Amino acid sequence: xxxxxxxxxxxxxxxxxxxxxxxxxxxxxxxxxxxxxxxxxxxxxxxxxxxxxxxxxxxxxxxxxxxxxxxxxxxxxxxxxxxxxxxxxxxxxxxxxxxxxxxxxxxxxxxxxxxxxxxxxxxxxxxxxxxxxxxxxxxxxxxxxxxxxxxxxxxxxxxxxxxxxxxxxxxxxxxxxxxxxxxxxxxxxxxxxxxxxxxxxxxxxxxxxxxxxxxxxxxxxxxxxxxxxxxxxxxxxxxxxxxxxxxxxxxxxx
Amino acid sequence: xxxxxxxxxxxxxxxxxxxxxxxxxxxxxxxxxxxxxxxxxxxxxxxxxxxxxxxxxxxxxxxxxxxxxxxxxxxxxxxxxxxxxxxxxxxxxxxxxxxxxxxxxxxxxxxxxxxxxxxxxxxxxxxxxxxxxxxxxxxxxxxxxxxxxxxxxxxxxxxxxxxxxxxxxxxxxxxxxxxxxxxxxxxxxxxxxxxxxxxxxxxxxxxxxxxxxxxxxxxxxxxxxxxxxxxxxxxxxxxxxxxxxxxxxxxxxxxxxxxxxxxxxxxxxxxxxxxxxxxxxxxxxxxxxxxxxxxxxxxxxxxxxxxx
Numbered sequence: 433x434x435x436x437x438x439x440x441x442x443x444x445x446x447x448x449x450x451x452x453x454x455x456x457x458x459x460x461x462x463x464x465x466x467x468x469x470x471x472x473x474x475x476x477x478x479x480x481x482x483x484x485x486x487x488x489x490x491x492x493x494x495x496x497x498x499x500x501x502x503x504x505x506x507x508x509x510x511x512x513x514x515x516x517x518x519x520x521x522x523x524x525x526x527x528x529x530x531x532x533x534x535x536x537x538x539x540x541x542x543x544x545x546x547x548x549x550x551x552x553x554x555x556x557x558x559x560x561x562x563x564x565x566x567x568x569x570x571x572x573x574x575x576x577x578x579x580x581x582x583x584x585x586x587x588x589x590x591x592x593x594x595x596x597x598x599x600x601x602x603x604x605x606x607x608x609x610x611x612x613x614x615x616x617x618x619x620x621x622x623x624x625x626x627x628x629x630x631x632x633x634x635x636x637x638x639x640x641x642x643x644x645x646x647x648x649x650x651x652x653x654x655x656x657x658x659x660x661x662x663x664x665x666x667x668x669x670x671x672x673x674x675x676x677x678x679x680x681x682x683x684x685x686x
Numbered sequence: 687x688x689x690x691x692x693x694x695x696x697x698x699x700x701x702x703x704x705x706x707x708x709x710x711x712x713x714x715x716x717x718x719x720x721x722x723x724x725x726x727x728x729x730x731x732x733x734x735x736x737x738x739x740x741x742x743x744x745x746x747x748x749x750x751x752x753x754x755x756x757x758x759x760x761x762x763x764x765x766x767x768x769x770x771x772x773x774x775x776x777x778x779x780x781x782x783x784x785x786x787x788x789x790x791x792x793x794x795x796x797x798x799x800x801x802x803x804x805x806x807x808x809x810x811x812x813x814x815x816x817x818x819x820x821x822x823x824x825x826x827x828x829x830x831x832x833x834x835x836x837x838x839x840x841x842x843x844x845x846x847x848x849x850x851x852x853x854x855x856x857x858x859x860x861x862x863x864x865x866x867x868x869x870x871x872x873x874x875x876x877x878x879x880x881x882x883x884x885x886x887x888x889x890x891x892x893x894x895x896x897x898x899x900x901x902x903x904x905x906x907x908x909x910x911x912x913x914x915x916x917x918x919x920x921x922x923x924x925x926x927x928x929x930x931x932x933x934x935x936x937x938x939x940x941x942x943x944x945x946x947x948x949x950x951x952x953x954x955x956x957x958x959x960x961x962x963x964x965x966x967x968x969x970x971x972x973x974x975x976x977x978x979x980x981x982x983x984x985x986x987x988x989x990x991x992x993x994x
């Protein structure tokens with residue numbers, strides 16, 4: 433019995449030695465409900481660094497990466513044929529997130545070593561995977577660059593340097609704005625603590641983004657009961673059309 | 687006030703949608719057209735995905751056509767028999783149109799098809815209407831010039847399978863009737879329009895129908911073709927956004943009432959020349975998009991995951 437206890441103590445000690453600093457995390461909300469009035473949502477991510485040791489000399493930096501549901505995406509390039517601009521070459525990107533935000537406490541180049549970025553796949557370009565087999569036209573980089581450019585322009589991919597506030601090397605917080613054109617699904621939030629460009633601790637949690645209420649009902653109906661939804665749409669449209677004409681006749685006559 | 691559209695998956699200002707519906711409603715009230723050819727491109731501009739815009743316009747057209755049809759039924763200006771034959775052709779055409787739409791969607795060329803259809807048909811109709819109304823104005827200036835004969839004999843009257851259409855006072859072959867219906871069906875599936883702007887001139891110039899029954903009959907068959915398109919889009923693409931359609935049609939029916947009271951104050955020739963200019967400017971805008979080098983050469987589209 434005693435040897436078991438001592439083994440446990442030893443294990444705890446070694447574990448503590450490996451992770452001298454740990455993240456204690458809080459979220460303002462761990463689910464986002466897409467209601468009819470949904471117009472984007474701010475998520476506050478905050479936390480503290482728990483440590484058994486004295487505060488190290490080097491600066492503590494924090495990076496937060498939020499990744500939306502991923503799926504295949506087609507990137508098309510317009511080409512001029514017969515004098516008009518039409519879709520030409522297409523690259524199917526195997527997986528690209530619908531939303532991706534990276535918030536950091538300082539410019540990424542200053543606080544994150546490239547090799548650590550590779551290992552933890554932190555920046556958005558690491559989250560995008562294109563299929564090399566479909567490359568019949570050479571340069572896929574131009575396509576993935578375009579994907580990132582377009583998504584950044586509509587707010588789906590965000591790089592927020594200096595958006596994480598770190599207090600006294602212990603407390604950190606960041607507010608990340610989820611846009612109004614949000615896709616539902618599981619959003620993962622990953623938090624990294626960095627010292628000297630290296631990740632010293634990390635942690636992940638999930639934010640559940642779901643349509644609720646009327647949105648949920650209509651979306652499910654349209655997906656699962658397509659014929660019923662179609663007929664319902666037509667009937668409601670016809671009813672409204674009839675009601676409108678009847679109403680205006682009443683107003684004109686009365 | 688923002689509203690998150692469940693199918694389009696974007697949040698849009700409700701008053702913007704009322705405004706769009708209302709604007710198109712005013713124009714359709716003035717000119718007596720469904721306005722689908724305006725509402726679909728306008729929805730593109732406010733950021734609704736093209737596939738959703740096309741499918742939802744079809745649903746909105748059902749509402750506006752039903753609203754208009756009741757007035758015509760009361761005045762007995764609907765040729766139900768002619769409408770039914772046009773409809774038979776229209777349903778076949780629209781089924782074919784949806785197949786074409788989905789095939790080109792898989793090739794990534796559906797935007798091009800929709801835009802080309804707009805340029806070609808709006809260009810032809812707008813151009814013809816412009817020339818025709820300029821002539822009419824010049825004729826009216828001369829006063830008492832030779833009136834244009836209706837019911838001229840053309841190639842249509844030489845075809846077999848003739849049928850009598852009482853309300854239209856016609857005895858013609860069903861072949862051109864079915865063909866006109868089918869052609870409008872294809873276009874309305876692909877362009878997300880009722881096709882009134884093509885149907886009405888085709889009825890007058892190809893079939894030789896009297897003008898007073900044309901609009902009512904066209905509305906009658908548009909209801910069913912647009913309804914059928916809504917159903918097919920809902921089943922095959924799942925892109926009909928019901929709340930979006932409702933916001934548009936509420937704005938639309940109110941706008942149409944204002945529009946029709948403006949319409950009666952304008953002269954028929956002025957009305958037609960204004961409509962021609964409107965049609966031509968929509969056509970020109972879309973043509974420029976095709977001809978000028980786009981600022982962003984790339985576009986992205988999410989591939990629907992199976993079963994999701």
